[in-house]
């Protein structure tokens with residue numbers, strides 16, 4: 001298969017990689033329909049994190065299940081699935097408390113690299129969420145956003161106890177920040193302030209209030 005490999009800061013190549021195979025009976029192999037570059041991929045790209053050896057890239061992904069291990073019960077071949085950036089069992093005490101990225105059996109999907117045609121996903125039953133049917137192509141990018149940035153933004157809003165009657169400030173309006181805004185709204189926050197380093201685009205202005213410009217008027 002073809003897959004993305006980072007060799008050094010600024011040196012990213014699309015190369016032939018071995019097709020993944022089932023290793024643990026809880027694994028699934030998916031054919032990746034869409035994947036993307038996370039902000040955290042840019043840390044090694046810009047040299048903020050060291051690149052010690054060539055590293056497969058990517059941990060945000062959606063795709064179609066090709067094969068599952070013998071202990072996978074819920075996920076089946078042919079399903080369209082959205083996966084998380086941490087593989088988790090969804091059964092341990094920490095998962096049940098809602099902190100799947102701290103699962104006692106967690107595996108970092110970034111070490112597998114989903115910027116590729118195929119990917120092996122550990123703990124498939126806990127990590128992958130199947131859609132009811134095959135989504136139309138134009139919905140796939142939105143589902144891809146649920147692979148990392150939506151969950152991260154939602155977690156931030158829940159951790160901040162966003163809810164009815166609350167005023168919420170979101171510091172930073174990147175993908176995670178904007179989804180934290182949507183999450184806070186969904187959770188019922190009364191007023192949401194997005195803080196940015198630049199002017200919001202015109203289409204965002206009716207919904208996203210810029211604190212800098214409201215300070216004088218209260």
Ligand SMILES: [Zn+2]
Nearest residue numbers: 089092095103
């Ligand atoms: Zn767990």
